[in-house]
Amino acid sequence: MVSVVITTYKRPPEAVEKAVQSVLDQTYQDLEILIVDDNKNNSEESKLIAEAFSGRDRIKYIKQDGNKGACAARNLGITNAQGEYVAFLDDDDTWEPEKLEMQLARFKDADENVAMVYCLGDVVDISTEPPTVSEYYTTRLYKDEITFHDQLKYDYIGSTSQGLMRKSALVKLGGFDESLPARQDYEMWLRISKNYRIYGVKKVLFHYIQHGMEQITKSPKKAWTGYKIVYKKYYEDYRKDPDAHIGMLQRIIETVKEYNYFLYQYYRIKKHIIKRFVK
Incomplete structure (x- = not known):
C-alpha cells in the first residue's frame, strides 16, 4: 500500500480537490490519502477543509493542533500512514495517473537500501489563459541514481511532490526537520542520500502549479x-x-x-x- 500525504494551509477546498483527484486517478489503486490540515484551529479555512474531506472513502482527514508548518504536518502524516511506501503531494500540485505505478516498478527489483524513487516534473502557470507549461528546474539534471555528493552540490530532485519513499526509512531518519522554514525537502533528500540510495524515473509525472496564492518557495x-x-x-x-x-x-x-x-x-x-x- 502507498500512503499519500497531502498537507494543506490556506488553500480552498476546490484547489485541494484537484490534487486529491489526481491521486484517486492513479493506475495503482492500493492507496490511502491523508489530508493533514495545518490551518489554525477553528478557522474558516479549517472548517471548509474538514467539511470537504471528512468521511470520504479512502481519505483520512487529520487536524494538526494549530498551525505548526508543513514539516510538522508531513511528520504527522508519516506517523498515521498505514502503507509500506509514503508519497507527499503539495495541496496545489497534481500527478500524472501512472506516477505511483512507474515508481513502484523501480522499487520492485531494487534492494532494501533503495529508499526513494523520484520523477521529473513541469511547471504549469494557471495565471495565464490558456495555462502555460514550462520545464521544471531539475529536469535537465536528471540522473538515474543520485548520490550524497550529487545532492550536496545541487538539488537534483526538487519538490516533495516528486518522491516515493519507504516509510521505514523516513521513520528511521526521524522525518522532516521541523526547524526549517524552507528547503526542508532538500534537507530530507540530503539525509536520505547520505544513508540510502535514490533512483529516478525519467518521465514528467508531477505538475508544479504556479498561481497567485501563497507559496513558501516565494x-x-x-x-x-x-x-x-x-x-x-x-x-x-x-x-x-x-x-x-x-x-x-x-x-x-x-x-x-x-x-x-x-x-x-x-x-x-x-x-x-x-x-x-x-x-
Missing part, C-alpha cells in the same frame, strides 16, 4: 534562512567535499541575489568564497 526570508540552517547542519560534509562546498555557497549567493533581500550578506559571502577558494 518567501525570500524563509529561503535564505532554510539554506543557512542546511549549510550549518552539513558543514563538515561540505568541508570534506570542496566541489560540493563551492556549489552550495554559489546557490546561497544566487538565492540572496535573486531576491535582492540581504545585500550585505551577499557581498560578505561572495568575499568569503573568493578568499577561500580563489588563489
Whole structure:
C-alpha cells in the first residue's frame, strides 16, 4: 500500500480537490490519502477543509493542533500512514495517473537500501489563459541514481511532490526537520542520500502549479534562512567535499541575489568564497 500525504494551509477546498483527484486517478489503486490540515484551529479555512474531506472513502482527514508548518504536518502524516511506501503531494500540485505505478516498478527489483524513487516534473502557470507549461528546474539534471555528493552540490530532485519513499526509512531518519522554514525537502533528500540510495524515473509525472496564492518557495526570508540552517547542519560534509562546498555557497549567493533581500550578506559571502577558494 502507498500512503499519500497531502498537507494543506490556506488553500480552498476546490484547489485541494484537484490534487486529491489526481491521486484517486492513479493506475495503482492500493492507496490511502491523508489530508493533514495545518490551518489554525477553528478557522474558516479549517472548517471548509474538514467539511470537504471528512468521511470520504479512502481519505483520512487529520487536524494538526494549530498551525505548526508543513514539516510538522508531513511528520504527522508519516506517523498515521498505514502503507509500506509514503508519497507527499503539495495541496496545489497534481500527478500524472501512472506516477505511483512507474515508481513502484523501480522499487520492485531494487534492494532494501533503495529508499526513494523520484520523477521529473513541469511547471504549469494557471495565471495565464490558456495555462502555460514550462520545464521544471531539475529536469535537465536528471540522473538515474543520485548520490550524497550529487545532492550536496545541487538539488537534483526538487519538490516533495516528486518522491516515493519507504516509510521505514523516513521513520528511521526521524522525518522532516521541523526547524526549517524552507528547503526542508532538500534537507530530507540530503539525509536520505547520505544513508540510502535514490533512483529516478525519467518521465514528467508531477505538475508544479504556479498561481497567485501563497507559496513558501516565494518567501525570500524563509529561503535564505532554510539554506543557512542546511549549510550549518552539513558543514563538515561540505568541508570534506570542496566541489560540493563551492556549489552550495554559489546557490546561497544566487538565492540572496535573486531576491535582492540581504545585500550585505551577499557581498560578505561572495568575499568569503573568493578568499577561500580563489588563489
